[in-house]
Amino acid sequence: MTRPVTKTLEIPVADGERNPYSLKMGPQHPATHGVLRVDLELDGETILKCTPHVGYLHRGFDKIAENRTYAQTLILTDRLDYIGAMANNVGYCVAVEQLLGFSVPERAKYIRTMVCEMSRICSHLLWLATHALDIGAMTVFLYCFREREILLDLFEELCGARLTFSYPRIGGVRQDVTRKFIDELQRVIHLFPGRIEEYETLIDTNRIWLKRTVGIGKLSGDKALALGLTGPCLRGSGVDYDIRKHRPYDAYDQMDFEVPLGSDGDIYARYRCRMEELRQSLRILQQCVDMLPPGPVLDKDAPDLVMPLHKNTKGGEADSTSYGTGIIKFMEEQGIYPAGDIYVSTEAPKGELGFYFISDGSARAYRMHIRSPSFIHISALPTIAQGELIADLIANIGSLDVVIGECDR
Amino acid sequence: MQIQYKPTRTLLQTILHVEILQGMALTLKRLFSKPITRQYPQEKPDVRLGFRGQHALVRDQASGGSKCVACMRCATVCPSRCIRIRYHEDEESGARVVDSYDIEALRCVYCGFCEEVCPVNALVMTEVFEYGAYDRQSIFFDQQRLLENWDRFTELKGGGMDNYVNPFWRPRGADEKTLTAAKRVKVPDDWTLEGQVVGKKFKTERSV
Numbered sequence: 001m002t003r004p005v006t007k008t009l010e011i012p013v014a015d016g017e018r019n020p021y022s023l024k025m026g027p028q029h030p031a032t033h034g035v036l037r038v039d040l041e042l043d044g045e046t047i048l049k050c051t052p053h054v055g056y057l058h059r060g061f062d063k064i065a066e067n068r069t070y071a072q073t074l075i076l077t078d079r080l081d082y083i084g085a086m087a088n089n090v091g092y093c094v095a096v097e098q099l100l101g102f103s104v105p106e107r108a109k110y111i112r113t114m115v116c117e118m119s120r121i122c123s124h125l126l127w128l129a130t131h132a133l134d135i136g137a138m139t140v141f142l143y144c145f146r147e148r149e150i151l152l153d154l155f156e157e158l159c160g161a162r163l164t165f166s167y168p169r170i171g172g173v174r175q176d177v178t179r180k181f182i183d184e185l186q187r188v189i190h191l192f193p194g195r196i197e198e199y200e201t202l203i204d205t206n207r208i209w210l211k212r213t214v215g216i217g218k219l220s221g222d223k224a225l226a227l228g229l230t231g232p233c234l235r236g237s238g239v240d241y242d243i244r245k246h247r248p249y250d251a252y253d254q255m256d257f258e259v260p261l262g263s264d265g266d267i268y269a270r271y272r273c274r275m276e277e278l279r280q281s282l283r284i285l286q287q288c289v290d291m292l293p294p295g296p297v298l299d300k301d302a303p304d305l306v307m308p309l310h311k312n313t314k315g316g317e318a319d320s321t322s323y324g325t326g327i328i329k330f331m332e333e334q335g336i337y338p339a340g341d342i343y344v345s346t347e348a349p350k351g352e353l354g355f356y357f358i359s360d361g362s363a364r365a366y367r368m369h370i371r372s373p374s375f376i377h378i379s380a381l382p383t384i385a386q387g388e389l390i391a392d393l394i395a396n397i398g399s400l401d402v403v404i405g406e407c408d409r
Numbered sequence: 410m411q412i413q414y415k416p417t418r419t420l421l422q423t424i425l426h427v428e429i430l431q432g433m434a435l436t437l438k439r440l441f442s443k444p445i446t447r448q449y450p451q452e453k454p455d456v457r458l459g460f461r462g463q464h465a466l467v468r469d470q471a472s473g474g475s476k477c478v479a480c481m482r483c484a485t486v487c488p489s490r491c492i493r494i495r496y497h498e499d500e501e502s503g504a505r506v507v508d509s510y511d512i513e514a515l516r517c518v519y520c521g522f523c524e525e526v527c528p529v530n531a532l533v534m535t536e537v538f539e540y541g542a543y544d545r546q547s548i549f550f551d552q553q554r555l556l557e558n559w560d561r562f563t564e565l566k567g568g569g570m571d572n573y574v575n576p577f578w579r580p581r582g583a584d585e586k587t588l589t590a591a592k593r594v595k596v597p598d599d600w601t602l603e604g605q606v607v608g609k610k611f612k613t614e615r616s617v
Contacts, residue, residue, distance in 0.1 A: 072488035075520045107582075107605075139436055146445055153457070160459040160534075160576065166520045174525070175459075176582025179599045182606050201435050205416045205428040258410035272412050292608035297582040306486040306526045 020048050023390075027056050031134050031394045034404030036378070038397075040390065047393060050385045052378050057408040065368040070096050070170060071305050073365065078164035080372060081406040084123030084349040086115045086155070086165050088406075091346035093168045094249050095355035099342045100170070102302060107295040108172035109251040114185075114288040115158070115167060116250070117281040121192070122151050123349035123401075124274050124281075131271070131398035132203060135212045140202050147195050150188060157181050171302025182289060189286050196278055213268040217384045217396040220265055227380040230373055231351025232273040233400055237265030243347040254291065255284050267399040274401075343371075350374055350401050374407040456536040459576035461521045463537040464512050464550060465558035467530060470571075475556060476531035479505035483523035483532055491516035492523060510552040515545060524577045528589040533575050535562040576600070 026037040035056035041049040061080070065073045077088040090112050097104060104112075129144035152162045158181055159167040159174065167174055203209040219229070224237040234241055242259040244252045260276035262269030345354035351373030358367040377400040384400075385393050422428070447454060456462075466475040479496035495508040524532050535558065542548055550558065563570050572595075579592050581600040598604035 068488055071522075072486070075488045075518050078518075110608075139432075149445075156457045156460060160457070160461040160521060161519065164519065166522075175576055175580055176600065176605055178581065178597075179606050198435060202432045205418065206432060207418075207423075207428065210416065260410050260412045262412060276410070276412050288608075290608045290610035292606065293611050294602075294605060294607045296584060296602065298580075300584070300587075304526075305522055306482045 025393075027053075032397060033130060033402055034407075036397070036402070036404055036407075038381070038393070040393070042390060045389050045391070047385050047388055047390060050382045050393065052381050054375070054378060054404070054407050057404050059409065061409045062368055062370065065365055067364070069363045070100070070365065071303060073368070074169070075164070075166050078166055079405060080370065080409060081123070081348060081350060081353075081374070081403045082163060083126050083403055084119040085163065086119035086167060087123070087346070087348040088353060089165060089168045090116050090250065091344075091348060091353045092355055093170055094346055095342065095344035095357065096170050098344050099340075099357050099359055100303075102171045103299055104172055104250070105296050105299055106251075106293050107176075108168075108297045108299075110288050110292050111173050111177060111297065112168055113251040113255065114177075114285060114292075115155075115165075115173075117284045117288070118151055118154065118185075120281050120349045121278055122148055124278050125151075127274065127349075127398075127401045128199060128271075131395075131401075132209075134394050134398045135209065137203055137206070137209065140199055143195070143198060143202075147192065150191075154181060154184055154188065157184065169298065169302065169305070172296070172298035174298075176297045177292075182292075185285065186289060189282055189289070192282055193279065196275065200275065210268070212392075212395055213271060213399075214266060215264075216267050216388065216392050217399060218264065218266045219380075219384060223383070224265060224380075227383060228376045229351065229380055230376070231347070231349070231401075232270055232277060233351065233377060233380075235259065236262040236270035236273045238263045243345055243352060247345070249344075249346055251288070255287055257284050267395055270399045345371065348373060350403065350406070351377065370409055372406040372409060374402040374404070375409075378402050378407055456538065458536075460536045460538070461519045461534040461577075463535050463540050463558055463562075464514060464517070464555060465533050465535050465562055466510065466552065466555035467533055468556050468559050468563075475507070475510070475552065476529050477507050477510060478529055478531070479507045480528060482526040482528065486522045486526050488520060488522065489516045489518045507552070510555065512550045512555065514548045514550055521577050524575060525580065527578070529591045530575075530578045530594075533559070533562075533578070535559070535565075537562055537565065581605075 020041045020043050023040045023042055024037060025040055026032045027035040032038065037053040037056070039051040039053065040047055059079070061076045064076060068076070074089060074092060077092040078085045080088045093112075096102075125144045125148045129141040129148075132138075132140035132144075155165060156162050158177065159165050219227075219233075219237050221234075221237040221239045224234050225239060229237075230241065238261055240259060240261055243249075244255075244257075245259055257280045260273050260280065262273050341356065341358040343354055343356045345352045347353075352371065353373060354371030356369040356371065357365050360366040381396065381400065384396050388396070418428070466477060468474070469476045477494075479494055481494060484492040484494050491513040493509075493511045493513075496505045497508060498504070499506050519534065521534055524534055537558070540548065566573070574594050574596055579588065579594055579596055579600070581596075582602060582605055584602065585593055599606055
């Protein structure tokens with residue numbers, strides 16, 4: 001049945017003014033890197049106003065963490081930024097260690113630094129792949145995935161998983177590295193510089209790539225700081241801020257590396273920053289492999305997985321209630337965990353990943369807040385995209401490197 | 410470190426499309442190299458030791474059943490709470506007898522905490538990763554199914570599972586003293602504290 005036409009379509013135009021129209025982009029748009037919806041107000045192809053809507057992938061991690069012990073919460077951090085999950089794992093463990101006052105053996109620190117940088121390379125490769133695909137360079141996409149596969153195989157050798165690693169533990173790491181792993185990693189370090197040059201041959205001076213990136217999505221350093229950007233997005237604008245350098249954690253204070261800085265703050269500057277970071281990550285990897293000290297990988301006082309701090313509670317009567325939820329009560333009586341709050345941030349591939357804990361002295365966080373870089377970056381999108389073309393919005397979303405899993409949590 | 414990133418292009422390069430041709434040459438070169446794509450259902454990927462895949466209960470050669478002693482550690486540590494164990498205590502010996510052992514694999518997050526905390530190496534996550542099904546019932550593993558999973562895994566590995574050690578049973582680099590008796594099994598050289606890999610530069614610097 002056809003609906004009767006009651007009224008012919010008329011576009012009202014005010015005197016001398018053009019009428020803006022609205023367009024909903026997403027949440028299933030392939031170029032929005034997940035379930036992100038952007039409401040656009042357009043004048044022709046120019047964006048007058050852009051409003052990103054988040055929350056389609058909300059899983060309530062902050063709340064779930066209140067019902068899990070610190071050891072169990074680790075698995076949630078895998079699912080924040082699933083592209084470079086190891087950096088989240090390490091960031092979480094560093095935060096909990098500082099909250100509860102655990103130390104980490106030297107060898108574990110080096111292994112963590114190593115896997116963190118591998119994760120950064122993984123993340124940047126996938127970023128380059130999808131960003132180039134958004135802009136229209138498909139070859140780079142295939143080449144990046146070829147290299148990422150090698151790293152994922154390495155992760156599989158190390159911890160038995162390719163994406164959701166759950167590899168570090170509070171007070172160290174779960175597994176030591178094998179000889180096979182180190183040998184393969186050494187091969188990767190030799191192989192990758194040539195591969196990075198391949199990507200640069202393809203797009204670095206390509207005139208289409210330059211047209212789509214140079215001078216687009218410009219942000220000054222002050223503006224980027226005011227918007228709270230971190231990571232390569234901030235460094236592309238020329239602000240020297242890298243937590244690995246300024247507040248070193250794990251073995252980063254032993255490492256010799258440089259922080260690449262751009263100046264223009266456009267998409268091309270951010271792209272160059274990330275490419276340089278790939279090279280710096282390889283440098284750090286080589287140093288980690290060379291300087292790997294011997295020793296245990298898990299601290300002897302590290303909390304047990306199933307009964308946290310069981311080893312430290314000498315003389316405590318572990319009766320039948322100490323299983324399941326009873327363990328929490330048991331430890332509260334002992335007054336083991338320090339109460340208080342702490343904010344610890346680490347440099348994830350996307351930017352500053354912070355964990356804020358309020359502890360009431362039990363084995364669970366009273367409140368856990370995650371400062372995820374993607375959420376902050378998506379809030380900068382209206383400022384960046386305003387006044388630019390709709391096609392550049394895609395390039396802008398790509399260059400901010402947002403992962404919706406981390407954005408919505 | 411300020412990065413140098415201003416690409417320059419001369420007029421001649423612009424006219425001749427040099428950078429485009431360079432990119433084309435690279436892709437053309439790949440045409441004559443060995444393909445890296447794996448034809449998946451025909452070619453199986455190479456799964457590494459210790460991959461966290463389908464769950465299984467290790468079949469005890471002596472009794473034919475599982476090794477589980479119903480200590481409940483796996484059910485306690487499970488972050489997604491997908492393990493459910495029922496047991497009763499034997500009236501004469503006081504030992505725990507497992508009545509049922511269920512793993513709801515659809516809820517599992519494959520963290521491997523359960524196999525790590527098991528004191529008797531009864532539980533394992535095998536290298537089997539293809540077990541999709543069209544209904545929920547076939548991915549709900551009870552004790553019988555879990556034991557069958559182990560048999561299937563044994564078949565996949567071609568038998569000889571007496572020497573099989575999962576890295577999560579006996580974590581690499583773990584101190585022997587902190588492990589239970591069942592976990593002190595013989596492992597490859599580089600899994601132990603004595604044989605672990607040390608950086609080359611670290612060795613030379615310490616000797617100087």
